[in-house]
Amino acid sequence: MQSRQNYINGQWQAALLGQTRDILNPANGDVIGVVADSTAEDTLQAIAAAKHAFYQQGDWRHMSGPRRADMLYRIADAIRARTEELALLDCLDNGKPLREARCDIEDAAACFRYYAGLIGKPQGGVYEVPDGFGPMHAYSLHEPVGVCGLITPWNYPLLMATWKLAPALAAGNCVVFKPSELTPLSSVVLFEIFHEVGLPAGTANLVLGSGPAAGQPLADSHDVDMITFTGSTRTGQLIARAAVGNLKRVGLELGGKSPNIIFADADLEGAVEWAMIGVFFNQGQVCSAGSRILIEASLKDRFVARLAERANAMTIGPGVSDPDMGPLVSAGQLEKVLGFIERAKAEGATLVCGGQRHTDGDCARGYFLRPTIFDNCRSDMEICREEVFGPVVAIQTFSDEAEAIRLANDTPYGLAGGVFTTDGARALRVMKALRAGVTWINCYNPTFNEAPWGGYKMSGYGRDLGVNGLLEYQQVKQVNINLQPGPVGWYSR
Numbered sequence: 001m002q003s004r005q006n007y008i009n010g011q012w013q014a015a016l017l018g019q020t021r022d023i024l025n026p027a028n029g030d031v032i033g034v035v036a037d038s039t040a041e042d043t044l045q046a047i048a049a050a051k052h053a054f055y056q057q058g059d060w061r062h063m064s065g066p067r068r069a070d071m072l073y074r075i076a077d078a079i080r081a082r083t084e085e086l087a088l089l090d091c092l093d094n095g096k097p098l099r100e101a102r103c104d105i106e107d108a109a110a111c112f113r114y115y116a117g118l119i120g121k122p123q124g125g126v127y128e129v130p131d132g133f134g135p136m137h138a139y140s141l142h143e144p145v146g147v148c149g150l151i152t153p154w155n156y157p158l159l160m161a162t163w164k165l166a167p168a169l170a171a172g173n174c175v176v177f178k179p180s181e182l183t184p185l186s187s188v189v190l191f192e193i194f195h196e197v198g199l200p201a202g203t204a205n206l207v208l209g210s211g212p213a214a215g216q217p218l219a220d221s222h223d224v225d226m227i228t229f230t231g232s233t234r235t236g237q238l239i240a241r242a243a244v245g246n247l248k249r250v251g252l253e254l255g256g257k258s259p260n261i262i263f264a265d266a267d268l269e270g271a272v273e274w275a276m277i278g279v280f281f282n283q284g285q286v287c288s289a290g291s292r293i294l295i296e297a298s299l300k301d302r303f304v305a306r307l308a309e310r311a312n313a314m315t316i317g318p319g320v321s322d323p324d325m326g327p328l329v330s331a332g333q334l335e336k337v338l339g340f341i342e343r344a345k346a347e348g349a350t351l352v353c354g355g356q357r358h359t360d361g362d363c364a365r366g367y368f369l370r371p372t373i374f375d376n377c378r379s380d381m382e383i384c385r386e387e388v389f390g391p392v393v394a395i396q397t398f399s400d401e402a403e404a405i406r407l408a409n410d411t412p413y414g415l416a417g418g419v420f421t422t423d424g425a426r427a428l429r430v431m432k433a434l435r436a437g438v439t440w441i442n443c444y445n446p447t448f449n450e451a452p453w454g455g456y457k458m459s460g461y462g463r464d465l466g467v468n469g470l471l472e473y474q475q476v477k478q479v480n481i482n483l484q485p486g487p488v489g490w491y492s493r
């Protein structure tokens with residue numbers, strides 16, 4: 001099998017120490033690719049290339065916004081033209097159902113289009129200022145931050161890459177990108193596309209490898225002006241600490257333990273289906289997963305019975321067979337999630353359905369887990385506090401709005417949350433009371449390139465997507481202009 005390589009300074013190259021890593025299909029454990037397994041040497045070379053491209057060459061940075069936009073539109077078109085290939089790669093590499101993978105690729109293409117459009121819109125501002133030293137005028141100018149390190153997780157391989165690459169490139173930065181070592185295959189295709197459309201050498205560099213070996217140097221390096229990371233809270237803390245060395249800008253999109261609040265007046269069938277989309281989509285490996293269902297006590301029995309009935313009816317199989325759920329991403333992730341399940345049982349949560357591997361038919365060798373529901377959970381249980389990142393939901397009840405809000409916010413995380421009710425004013429009150437960055441009313445999990453995405457509290461800081469997502473990758477320069485050049489007489493009293 002030909003090994004996929006790093007892309008540094010416009011060239012494909014093997015890892016400098018020659019190491020490679022097997023990439024596995026989680027549906028059966030088969031090797032589906034071999035990629036470069038980089039070390040700090042590779043990352044440092046990529047940083048040097050990006051630094052040279054940004055500070056010496058400057059052709060991307062100084063290219064006009066509309067010309068950069070042209071390039072991003074061509075990238076979007078190329079992604080769209082290769083949708084089936086990219087969807088299949090993410091499906092095989094991550095395990096997700098094919099129809100979900102196709103949505104990811106369409107979203108990724110749309111994200112490049114969105115930032116191509118945004119970079120041509122008015123930016124900055126013009127300010128009327130008091131005449132301090134005579135008549136003056138001020139404006140602000142948006143400029144790229146410089147060399148950006150981008151690190152992403154495995155749950156949405158191409159989409160998480162795009163959420164960072166599209167705005168970073170639109171803004172005129174030069175980047176070093178390190179995808180998750182578990183799911184790098186679609187990123188390699190994305191960089192083939194970058195090469196084909198003719199991004200200047202060194203503008204976008206790809207380094208494949210593990211977090212500690214290939215990712216950490218991006219956080220440590222004093223030649224990196226910004227690091228942006230999506231992944232676990234623990235790794236985010238390591239990155240924030242390392243970034244202190246040169247006070248590089250940091251963007252962190254981290255984990256969550258998000259509440260999905262359902263009032264008794266909600267449409268039952270709708271709430272059940274959205275709750276499933278909330279916590280079983282992508283096998284529950286979604287940072288915003290509605291993994292704590294808070295339900296009004298009077299609706300609980302009916303809701304849980306219906307949720308379990310529908311969860312038990314979900315089809316499970318390899319992502320390519322387009323089931324309702326595919327396998328978890330890796331043997332390690334399966335083991336981790338099974339550990340949470342065992343400890344939830346030991347702490348006294350009631351297992352309503354699932355809780356075990358699914359090994360029927362062609363699933364015997366894969367990392368499949370049945371959708372799992374725990375009832376009678378308490379806020380002090382691990383299953384209500386820690387992010388599981390699997391198809392596992394914890395159910396708690398509340399008796400009034402105040403208790404629902406208190407339980408919802410009783411978490412160190414603050415990424416997301418949902419509320420289901422037919423009382424419009426209550427929906428808005430509860431949504432406003434949530435200490436979370438992404439919220440849903442009478443739905444759960446859909447998100448759009450146009451709107452900012454990110455967390456409160458230990459779910460991180462900064463925002464991906466929307467206008468905010470572009471600002472992340474820009475410095476703002478204040479420009480003060482003297483409208484009457486010449487001496488002001490300050491020292492000639």
Ligand SMILES: NC(=O)c1ccc[n+]([C@@H]2O[C@H](COP(=O)([O-])OP(=O)(O)OC[C@H]3O[C@@H](n4cnc5c(N)ncnc54)[C@H](O)[C@@H]3O)[C@@H](O)[C@H]2O)c1
Nearest residue numbers: 152153154179180210211215216231232235253254255287
């Ligand atoms: N908030 C969001 O937008 C969002 C989106 C997707 C996933 N997530 C979170 O991601 C986590 C799951 O992903 P994961 O298991 O890949 O997370 P992870 O933190 O283990 O890894 C994420 C990335 O960081 C790299 N990494 C690991 N250690 C590193 C280090 N010391 N220095 C630099 N890079 C390092 C990994 O190689 C990978 O590329 C979950 O906690 C989930 O909530 C958050």
Ligand SMILES: N=C(N)NCCCC=O
Nearest residue numbers: 155286287288445446447
């Ligand atoms: N609905 C979508 N695409 N969600 C992406 C969530 C990314 C975080 O895991």
Ligand code: NA
Nearest residue numbers: 024093182183
């Ligand atoms: Na994989």
